[in-house]
Amino acid sequence: MKTLMLLVALSLSAALPAQQNDYAIQGVPFTTVKLKDNFWLPRILVNKRATIPASFKRCEATGRIDNFKKAAARKGKFGTKFPFDDTDIYKTIEGASYTLALYPDETEERYIDHLIEYIANAQEPDGYLYTARTINPDSVHPWSGKERWEKERELSHELYNAGHLYEAAVAHYMATKKTNLLNIAVKNADLVCSVFGPGKKHVAPGHEIVEMGLVKMYRVTGKKEYLATAKFFIEERGRYQGYDPNNKDPWKNGAYWQDHLPVKQQEEAVGHAVRAGYLYSAVADIAALTGDDSLLNAIDKIWTNVVGKKMYVQGSVGAIGNGERYGENYELPNATAYNETCAAISNVYWNYRMFLLHGESKYFDVLEKTLYNGLISGVSLDGKSFFYTNAMQITNNFKHKDIEYTRSGWFECSCCPTNLARLIPSVPGYVYAQKDDQVFVNLFINSNTRLTVKNTAVELVQQNNYPWDGGLSFTVVPARELSFAMLIRIPGWAQDEAVPSSLYRFTTSQVQPVSIKVNGVATQYTMQHGYAVIKRDWKKNDKIEVMLPMEIKRVAAGEQLAENAGKIALQRGPIVYCAEWVDNNGSTSNLFIPDNTVFTTKFKPGLLKGVTVLRADVAAIDTNTGNVIKQKFTAIPYYSWANRGQGEMAVWFPTAIKGAASTTRH
Template sequence: MSKLLLTALALGVAATATAQQRTDYPIQAVAFTKVKLADNFWLPRLKTNTEVTIPASFERCEATNRVKNFEMAAAKSGKFATTFPFDDTDIYKTIEGASYSLSLYPDKKLESYVDELIAKVGKAQEPDGYLYTARTIDPAHPHAWAGKERWEKERELSHELYNSGHLYESAVAHYEATGRKNLLDIALKNADLVCATFGPGKRAVAPGHEIVEMGLVKLYRVTGKPEYLSTAKFFIEQRGHYQGYDPKSPDVWKNGSYWQDHKPVYDQREAIGHAVRAEYLYSAMADVAALTGDKKMLASVDSIWNNMVSKKLYVTGGTGAVPGGERFGGNYELPNTTAYNETCASVANVYWNQRMFQLHGDSKYIDVMEKVLYNGLISGVGLDGKSFFYSNAMQIKNSAVFKESEPARAGWFECSCCPTNLARLFPSLPGYVYAQKDNDVYVNLFINGSTDLSVKKQPVRLTQQNNYPWNGDLKFTVAPTSTAEFNLLVRIPGWSRNEAIPSDLYSFASPITQQVSIKVNGKPLTYTVRNGYAVLARKWRKNDVVEVALPMEVRKVVANPNVRDDAGKVALQRGPIVYCAEWKDNGGKTSNIIVPAATTFTAAFKPDVLNGITELTATVPVVKVDAANNSISTVQQILTAIPYYAWANRGKGEMTVWFPAKITDVDLVTQKVEEKIVAK
């Protein structure tokens, strides 16, 4: 009996509903509940998330009246007490993170608190399933973004369906982690209202902030109820049909491109608009294409992914170059000093790339996901677990005038979507490590730990031992209960195959000198590569050992010439980690550092620096200004580079990811101009 059918029966859903699911992702991820981590890089972060980030998020939801909004909605009395109508989602996302976390670290106190919150959410729900505190507290005077009637401003402002989407995601996570249905029942009641309200012959809308589509798909997977999938598809197909927009207008608000409503999704070929909304939409398109067999939708999302990876992705995996609208810019528009790179966009990018891998089985999607995970995502949270970046800069240049504008991590934001999004992403990480398809077992991420699989009904334990990402020596122990024949597919990362990114957007300045080697039980193996995976096909016996050696050279990365801000510059990468220089290690400045082509670096692990990092050092020329003599010169100095994710944990100051390879010009900026910029 299938897992989906068992789940459906447990929920009291008719078994026939599941029979309507005829297609799905060809490759299925191994569930997060089946993977136990034991490494020194991610496990401490997951523990910090459990012990610090999640409690801090709940405390801040209480202190900022997000919880109070639900209490007032239940009482039908009071005044909406926060700023945005989507503030409800911070509670949903933190419950989602806590639910994942409970499966890793059982905690009766946390479980009890979550149940108390769920009870408050349930009491705030209206009898027909509607759940939106910004209206329910005082229906006669709803939030200004909400409109006078339900759903009236859903396309642009209200976020009613966005709230529902995060509720659904949270409810499924809670149910899968705990087996309890208290939040799931609330979500299903709301989803039934949404499906009764929207659809052919009923109300139509392209949700202004996508995620309800992803959430409905998750509810469909749990229940098998076809209305959830068809409504998700309906919402996706409503894009590009609103006549109130001028499709020829360059204004992203007037033409609808800000929320991906400028043309039907089947005609979209470019990553565009608000990056978080976009990547939630593209994730949902992948879901629906997989579950319905919609090849036209698949072709569209494939094209959009190619556009993003070849023209709109930062070297750290960040997306959303333009602060105005938190959106993708034009092709190759990737500025450094004004880079936006919202942390939530990195979360969404992880979701999207996981789905693309499950569709196609190509390692390039995991290569991008790994780049995001180890760089642009974890840069969003401080090492303390309770300070955050909303946006993630690529360069900070200081002057006396700009001191107050230097970025610093914050404990919370008025719009605090990013901290709570991280709270839910971290503990779900075990679900991204492995995947299966028939006789193929995929190893996608290199994280110490173990998983118990069933391959053709044969129990198999797979254990990883490594010190990744600092060391490239990987060890896998394969332990079937009896001899088993299957394919172990180990990802050979693009960075170890001279591929900085699966496009020509970035490349390595020189080829790698070492090759990836693989041994099985101590004997060198000649292996074949399929879609970026080493295919190890054999009859596996208990405690067979696979050893993979990935070359961990320091690489210089160069950008496509069309990326104007990176012309003549190099970035530094070792393994999956992208590096930066920070003021703290480099005499108070980084904007004066030059990295010539012939520079060689030394890598050394520093256990007492920034919770343990591999640090890069080299002797390079730096520009010095002699103010007394009104002159400049270059001197030799030690450059120290740290992982990009670790910057801004030791105070404010300069930082840079891209270094000029030589001096081609000197930019003189007067004090008067600087003051003018600040005033602006």
């Protein structure tokens, strides 16, 4: 063990070998971005104080931690339902590590070290780490197969567990500079690389993420075999001879695992939406690091397919509950929408990498839509309960097995709560990016950061009340007068674009233009891939002011989405709205919003942790008499629904009486 630690320490202390290829744009690390806002900082603190401690306690109470203790003893019975339950501990450690980097906590750090001891003791001498087998190899989980890796292509999740271990280990090392978890990950990754590869075992991992994890391990350790194995796993897809390509069942033709075709030939998002998002993220990593344009072309086509044909209006993906998967093109039902929270998280990972590859704002437009709507809807405002799925419509007269009506504190398959625990504290890392002397501002969050431009220190201070207000302020503080370019994302929604495709559109043109001033004077700027480029000689405390028009937008769906014909959704800034029963006389399925409806806004600090609501006088069908009546209407941010009890909810509203429900409440 001492030898292993020494090797890792030497590896980490040395600079990575010069790389010919990588992302053209580099993100500014989350540890250097200090948030001071009223939207994301409270969520990060709730995650620290409520979500992460609760996740650790539930890992204890449900037997997930006991599985590691039993594996260390090599006796007992696997005590939870799924062979991937190990990952809930890994993901929570990852989230706690991100949080430690922002808010050091000796007590929490000691607790994590304690867990790492259990993990180390459960690891087999050659590096294998999979409690579902190690506890008792003669009586393994039915998904696991009699031998190691036997059912990896299907449901064993051995490599999936490994991938989350690697992601946690890198986060823990970066936060604490300790190598105790990284040592475990290195030992496991070395085993994986010795088993899989050309001339060795061939498999396309059944649940992707090991590819992303291996790339992170490569970046930290410099071990080229990690990158090579990640690339190998991607190239193995579409090579398995056991699938029937003529079978329409995605379980039979490999599409469920994205294994139906070689990745370079794939053009459509298919199969399990979380697995798909992790795969596409890894493909972006490999394309960047190897310069493989054929991989890049593939994910460009798949991205266009998702954004143009397979994404809900609030940024969620994965419409079909049977298989937690993408449906056919334009198959986006409202009543049975699945929209797994983990799929939203994987969509954020993927779009971030697409931005790093291409430098176009449209990827952050999608990321922002997902982040502010279909992702954070997955966690309650107190951080203690969760949605696995995220509904688009709740009515009193329709029930479906795939629809959650209230959040739960935990699930037998609890991937979503622990995934949220690791995503939320990483948000500061999405705010800024840099390419040479170009500094990108991608998200609008009160914060300050320090970076280096042309070997010169530059501080950026961002001030705003986003997402409720469109006034943005950026103070530039270079150590000396310095010429460089600031690239500020002008969101698609501020340029009359609902999404970067024709899948959804705004029904009216924007009235107010985007304005930009420098030191109080209107400035000329150029637009480059959706960014306002301001290049000048910056002096200490130069101030940029951007005014994004916060108009209330009516969103209409493309004609291919026949279910939404004659209906509108509502959006203001990045926030997509919904109506909830509690604000609208007990029902939402009876509402319709005529085209001439006039909306007003009001910020309500005491409602749902502080939200801007939309108000109007609309028409409704009286649920007792069936008569059309006028009624006060209130819409709240979609992410905030289901925090006040159970009842009806709607995102899409008919504009005429024929599209509204006419049911009597019982």
